[in-house]
Amino acid sequence: MPELTFYTHPMSRGRVVRWMLEELAIPYKTEIMSFGAEMKTPDYLAINPMGKVPAIKHGDTVVTEVAAICTYLADRFPDKGLAPPVDSPERGPYYRWLFFMAGPFEMATTATAYDWRIDDSNVQAVGCGRLQDVIGSLEQALSTGAHICGEQFTAADVLVSSYL
Ligand SMILES: N[C@@H](CCC(=O)N[C@@H](CS)C(=O)NCC(=O)O)C(=O)O
Structure with a gap:
């Protein structure tokens, strides 16, 4: 190797x-x-x-x-076994949550930490939306099972679990 x-x-x-x-x-x-x-x-x-x-x-x-x-x-x-097979249905949500953590989650938590203004005047244009939307989306995804995508523990779970 x-x-x-x-x-x-x-x-x-x-x-x-x-x-x-x-x-x-x-x-x-x-x-x-x-x-x-x-x-x-x-x-x-x-x-x-x-x-x-x-x-x-x-x-x-x-x-x-x-x-x-x-x-x-x-x-x-x-x-x-830390990634769903490329041709499996879980590959879609796998990409989704990896990118979600790197994009909206990072941005919304950073904005909150530093008091950057996200309100009615800009929320439509701000890609991460409000912190509660980001957290709510993750909570919803995690409410159906132990892992963020399907039955398998993946790299997406490492990311999600590290930051929540
Ligand atoms: N978007 C980067 C963020 C990396 C980052 O901001 N790292 C911080 C520590 S958590 C750092 O190295 N800061 C040192 C500096 O900017 O001088 C990632 O996901 O890896």
Whole structure:
């Protein structure tokens, strides 16, 4: 297997990727990056031009963004069963909730944390809607079973469960 390096900081979204890696039970090397200068060095900016963690390097393949990393890992290690088969009906909701967490969920929770104004004047144009809509959608999806899509625990559950 190609070498896998995980760039992270313990107090970061890297914890989601850490869970995914542990769930896969594959060997990997961890590079703890300090916030500030270390993430902005030319060497690390070559990994992630955003100068942020988490990131992974798997052989020559670099992946950044929590949801993308989890999706990539689930597909690269299909025998671990963390992604529904590509031709299964569950693949639709699987994509849906992965993107939902990376998009509307991230945006709505960040907006709430920093008091960004989402109200009647802009909610139609703001892609995440209101926080209660985002939470309500997840609650509804989780009310029918133990997992976010179908009977199987997937990378989408790692994301959802990490943030709820
Ligand atoms: N959209 C990114 C967010 C990454 C992010 O914002 N990481 C923060 C820590 S949770 C970071 O590295 N901040 C350091 C900085 O911006 O200097 C993802 O999903 O991975």
